[in-house]
Each structure stands twice: as C-alpha cells, then as structure tokens.
Amino acid sequence: MGSDAGHRQAHPGRKELGSDTRTAAVVRSGVTPNGTTDFYTDSLYHDFRTVDGLRQHLDPTQDFFFDPRGGADSILSSIGQDLCTTGQPVDTVYFAAREKYLPDFLQALSQRSCHRQHITVVAGSDTAALDPKSLTGLGQQGEAPITVLYASLPSAAALRGRSNGDHDLYDQFITAFTANHHGRTFPANRAARGYWPVLAHDAVLTLTTAIRKATTPDTSFPNRYDIRNHLYALTNGAVPAATGRFGIDPTGNRSTTPITIHRLGITP
Template identity: 45%
Template sequence: MAPTVNTQLAAISRHLQDRPGLKTAALVSAPFTPNNTPDLYTQSLEKAFYDHATGLRPYLDRGDVYFNFDVRNGADRTSLNTISKNLCGRVTPDLVFYAGRATYLPTFLENLHQRQCRTTPITVVTGSDAATLDRKIPALNDPDAPISVLYVPLADPAQLSSKNNPDRALYKAFADEFGRPHHGHKFDPSHLASGWAVMAHDAFLTASLAIGKAVDPPQTPPHINAVGAQLYLFDTTNVIEGAGGIFRIDTRTGNRISTHDPRVVQLGTTGD
C-alpha cells in the first residue's frame, strides 16, 4: 500500500530539478543486516539510486564516490566517522545517497556535522524510514554546518491533513472515525502520529474489497485464487479510496499507483 522505493526516489529527483547547484553525489550503503544477512530494504534503495528510471544516476556518475559500511558489532560508528571524513577529500559531493537504515542515520549526520569541511552544505537523500528521524538533533539545526535530509514518507499525517491534499476528505473521515469508540474500545490517538495506521487501514480495505468482488454465490467464502486475481484488477475506474488517498494497483507488478505524486519532505538547513 506504500509508494515503492523507485517512486519515492523519482519524486526526489524531480524535486532536485529546482536545485541546479547540486550536481554530484556519493553513495553510502549498508547492504547487510547486523546478522550478516542481505538487507532487502537497503539493497532496494541502492539499486534504485543506480536505476536510470529514477533520474538520480547522473549525480552518482559525476560524483564517482562509493562507500559501504558494516553494521555488525558497533562497526557502524567507526565506519561512518571515517566515511564522513572521506567526503571532504578529493571530491566534496553536494549530495549523499544514503542506502542504509534510519537507525544509523543520526550517527552519520552527527559525523557529517563534525567533518572538516562542515561549512560546505550537504544534502542527504534517503528512503521513507527517515520519517523516524528526530528533527531537533543538533546536526540538522546548525546554520554554520548546513545539512539537510530529503525523503518521501509512506503516509505522513501532516501531508494527508494538509489543505493541499486533494484527497484530504478521505483522510479526515478516517481520522475522525479512528478517534471514536467502537464496541466499547478506542484506538490510541497517538497511533495516528505515524503512517502505519493509515497503511494498515488501506491494506485491510484493499483486501476486503477484493474479497467482496471475488464472491460468486452460492460459493462462499470465495477461493483464495479468486481473491488474488481481484487484487490485480484495481485499475482504470476500479480504484481504492483509502485513507492515504485514491490509488490503483499495477496490473503487472501489484505495486500501488497513486493518483497524485508523493510529496518530498525536507529536514534541516540547506545553506542556500
């Protein structure tokens, strides 16, 4: 129910078109988990950064700087410290494409904040889990060491409730219902602070709509194959009116196709 990594980065690529001064990027990635198994999320990010379709590959080609860091046994702290210092070397990139988990991002930002060339502005581009980042950390609030972060959230309540959201009424109806008692119970209002409640709702809504469409009396409940087939038929006029907006399902991939382009969130200080 969430925008794919490629969709997120393509939106950021379009956003960067309004900042022509940013030309070069370094890639910083952590392709494995602390258990040394492949991290599918970070690997998908790295692949999308390289994908010409997202529009970000030229920044990497011009920057020609690539670093992996290890997250096992605390190695992330020392690795990210060295990487940050290296970004003041022969090439000082305008951008860093960060293909790592958000849990290690504050450490990286703090190291960027302390690097020798910290007065040179730098922008970090990353994936949706940056939504967990504390906006008040010192590294993002020092005009003398400008650092900004760009990402696309999966379902940001501030964006969904904004008057600029064409599907705002759908989110408002969901949020109002979320706060009401149901069978003597109420959801914790704080659960609306992240996008997880919205995505869970829209996933359940999509599944229930598919089940309803798959019913063929007198055969009830419908067969799992009939339900699966319906999931790939949410297209053209057959749309899902979710709390996160109106969307369709790609009939080839099963990915979400949003009616409107996702919006980019920018944190920190740009130094512009």
C-alpha cells in the first residue's frame, strides 16, 4: 500500500475524532513475522503522525513499537498497562499494526488497571477482515468502554446497493467471480468476506486496461514503459472497476477511492 492510500484511510478518521482535546499514543509494528519491512503498517504509522487532525493529538513520548517475532501477547499486555501510567491519561490509540493483533490488543486494554476510562482505537482498513465478534474487548462496555474506528471500502451490500451509481459494475464482478472457470467455481459469499477479492480484481483490471491500450498492430508486445505510459493516461474514470469507475492520478494512485468509516463498540 502506498502512502497516498494510507492517507486516504487516515484522513476520514480525523473527522470522526472531532475537535475535542485528546491525548493519543501510537502502537506500531513495522515488520512482518518474517522480519521484512511491512509497508502497509509503515504507511499507517507515517500518516497517523502527519495527517492534520490526527497528529495534533499525539503525545510524542507515547510511541510503542513491537516486533511480532518476539511474541505479541505479552508485549501488547505491557503496552496496555503502560497507557495507564503516562503523565497525561491516553484516551486515543493509533494502531499501526496488522489486524490479527488487534483482538489481543483490545483484550489487553480491557484488562489494564485504568480500564474503566474510555479509550478510542483508530485502526487500519484491514480491520474489515476481522469478525466483529473477535473484538473481545468491546464486549465489556460497562467495565471497559472501548471504541474502534477504521476506514475501509464500503461493504458488499453497499457496493451492490442502488445508492452506488456504479452498482452494475459490482454486479458484473460477482457474475464473473461465480462463473465456471475451467471447471472451477467460487461461491459469491467468498467475494463478500472482505475487500481483498474486489481490490485484486480492480488492480488486475487496471493493469490489463493499460496493456490493451498499449497493444497495437505495431506493438504486439508492449514493454513496461509503454504500459506505464498508458497507465498514467487512464484518466476520467477510464477503469470500470467493481468498486466504481476511477482513473489514475499523477502520483500513480486511483483518482477516487470510496471510503466508509466504521465504528465498533460504544459511542463516547
């Protein structure tokens, strides 16, 4: 994920937090379990620290890093407790780590010594891949009031809804997804489990659109420069994607991204 995409996730979050005075900490993991750089969480961390409306709440001394190769459970519990011992109570956490660690972190928050203080966790779009029931810390609203905010693509129901002007494109995607492919078929509910199937579809569609435009009778095998030229020329909704028509902007990112803010837990 590029930094621009991360910015588009973080930017709506600032509106949800409002203009209230907050004290925010960052919990981050910039590496994968294999020890390689995790560009997704790096992008989230960068944007949590730079997007106006988010960075203004940050306490620069409350920046917690964990390495998943060392085991996440114990360190997340320690971080949860550390949030109670800061000079100024932390009421907001920017979670720049993979969604698989979020349930354990919420559990740690629900067990910290100051667990009765409401806390808001702002997470990344991959939170959409979790079953809300797995966010166990949210179940103890009276004893441990926790709110989770995250931005992601609209749900499958929203994409196929009539309020989406490009719902027919999503329907076409589902038709193709469930069609017989060399004797293999996939049930429609697999496409609705998360946003990765539709994102993968739109990414491949974008590339094939550029390849087709770069392929002429004189250039039957376009090189990567031909393709890149045509990729950046995909403007004005040239890509009829399942998530809605879009073009490619000068930074190489899609020109429009439908974003929905999801709120789990209680409203403070």
